[in-house]
Amino acid sequence: MSAAREPIGVIGTGYVGLVTAAGFAELGSEVWCVDIDVAKIERLRAGEVPIYEPGLQELLARNSGRLHFSTDLSGALEHARLLFVAVGTPPTYSGDADLSAVHAVVDVIPASDRHALVMKSTVPCGTGASIRRAFSERDKGGLGYVSCPEFLKEGSAVRDFLHPDRVVVGDDGGWAGEATVELYRPLLNGAHGGSGAGELVRTDVASAEMVKLASNAFLATKISFINEIANVCEETGADVVEVARGMGLDERIGPKFLRAGIGFGGSCFPKDVDALKQLAGNSGYHFQLLTAVIEVNELQKRRVIGKLHKHLGGLVGKRVALLGLAFKPNTDDMREASSLVLAARLNADGAAVTAYDPVAEEQARRLMGGLELADSALQAVADADAVVLVTEWPEFIELDWHEVARAMRGTIVIDGRNALDVEAIQAAGLTYEGVGRGPQARSFPSKEPT
Numbered sequence: 001m002s003a004a005r006e007p008i009g010v011i012g013t014g015y016v017g018l019v020t021a022a023g024f025a026e027l028g029s030e031v032w033c034v035d036i037d038v039a040k041i042e043r044l045r046a047g048e049v050p051i052y053e054p055g056l057q058e059l060l061a062r063n064s065g066r067l068h069f070s071t072d073l074s075g076a077l078e079h080a081r082l083l084f085v086a087v088g089t090p091p092t093y094s095g096d097a098d099l100s101a102v103h104a105v106v107d108v109i110p111a112s113d114r115h116a117l118v119m120k121s122t123v124p125c126g127t128g129a130s131i132r133r134a135f136s137e138r139d140k141g142g143l144g145y146v147s148c149p150e151f152l153k154e155g156s157a158v159r160d161f162l163h164p165d166r167v168v169v170g171d172d173g174g175w176a177g178e179a180t181v182e183l184y185r186p187l188l189n190g191a192h193g194g195s196g197a198g199e200l201v202r203t204d205v206a207s208a209e210m211v212k213l214a215s216n217a218f219l220a221t222k223i224s225f226i227n228e229i230a231n232v233c234e235e236t237g238a239d240v241v242e243v244a245r246g247m248g249l250d251e252r253i254g255p256k257f258l259r260a261g262i263g264f265g266g267s268c269f270p271k272d273v274d275a276l277k278q279l280a281g282n283s284g285y286h287f288q289l290l291t292a293v294i295e296v297n298e299l300q301k302r303r304v305i306g307k308l309h310k311h312l313g314g315l316v317g318k319r320v321a322l323l324g325l326a327f328k329p330n331t332d333d334m335r336e337a338s339s340l341v342l343a344a345r346l347n348a349d350g351a352a353v354t355a356y357d358p359v360a361e362e363q364a365r366r367l368m369g370g371l372e373l374a375d376s377a378l379q380a381v382a383d384a385d386a387v388v389l390v391t392e393w394p395e396f397i398e399l400d401w402h403e404v405a406r407a408m409r410g411t412i413v414i415d416g417r418n419a420l421d422v423e424a425i426q427a428a429g430l431t432y433e434g435v436g437r438g439p440q441a442r443s444f445p446s447k448e449p450t
């Protein structure tokens, strides 16, 4: 790629910021990355990648000459016009998004006619308008503002950056919107002058902000919907895997996000659904559907406990192995992971819990202090009365169930992701129970798109 592309700044070097920085460096931009986390910046300068994200290490290494890391904004301000903001927007106790990190950035940006903020952080609809108001009130009205929400999925973030379905750019006039589109041009399809696959959605700031919130809320709704169907299947003898397959072939429905399981987690869905519900409430509208989506998700995590009680007749003194801790495979992110709720509930009910995750160990030690962590799946299942698949990492799907059966004390396998080979488990003399799968559950190659 040519190196004559617009240099940029990236503020916040977490999952989104690092992938954005590495991605634009790959496309030829010099990228000035800024973070307030001194230790993180030191690791990045030393060539270490503080998160697990497939392909990211290679991308950062390949473009290290174009990537600059600092805790100081001055380099970014000197070299770049567009400052991508990728700081965290976690939930507050009220469910609203915590915008304090975004406001901290807004506060430190000096007055300028040459710079613009490009908001990648997920923010409530109306945030762009209030930031621009704040700029005007503080004599910083010359600063540009663009909403460019991020849609990457942890676990395939690098691929998602380089091959986006769509790029949404919202602004209300000025140079910065077009400059942002220009940066993304190589990733856009021919209709937008690019050679990639992405569709361009060029719109106003408020609509761009809402596209992001509505997209995540819709996907979360799809998951809670199929989970409720699964719960009805458990009462009626139908197999939700068959049902989802039959539903997904309807092109109006589509097969993705129809895998029933123990609920969604992660750094985005729970907080973004909550934030949209609160945003609606704050604007005077009660978003009933999202209230149900959230409640169904909470209950879904706890249904596993009920199944364990049913099979084990009480959990006091029982040993339960959790396979997987990350909120989904190919990431070490445990924010809002179902494993956190499960482990806490199991402990509260008197069970001993041993867990294993191929990459989330560091996060688990930070978030789940007393949890017993094993070095392998087989070590985790040793002497267990029951095994629960929490995260469908390929190595769990490929387990030798005869070996598992020999290591366990009991026989119960709860497949929290409907991803395991039922017949192989039963052939090993173990008792299989999935989510929404009747007694006739058969093995399926776990190939449905998620």
Ligand SMILES: NC(=O)c1ccc[n+]([C@@H]2O[C@H](COP(=O)([O-])OP(=O)(O)OC[C@H]3O[C@@H](n4cnc5c(N)ncnc54)[C@H](O)[C@@H]3O)[C@@H](O)[C@H]2O)c1
Residues within 6 Å of the ligand: 011, 012, 013, 014, 015, 016, 017, 034, 035, 036, 037, 040, 086, 087, 088, 089, 101, 104, 105, 120, 121, 122, 123, 150, 151, 152, 153, 154, 267, 268
């Ligand atoms: N993680 C995802 O899959 C994903 C996908 C799409 C959108 N988003 C959104 O993108 C945003 C970032 O998410 P993330 O997962 O990358 O968060 P993260 O917590 O991994 O990273 C945020 C980074 O911002 C830094 N930071 C905080 N305040 C700062 C400041 N004032 N100046 C400079 N740096 C600061 C933190 O130290 C941290 O390194 C969030 O709004 C999130 O909702 C995340």
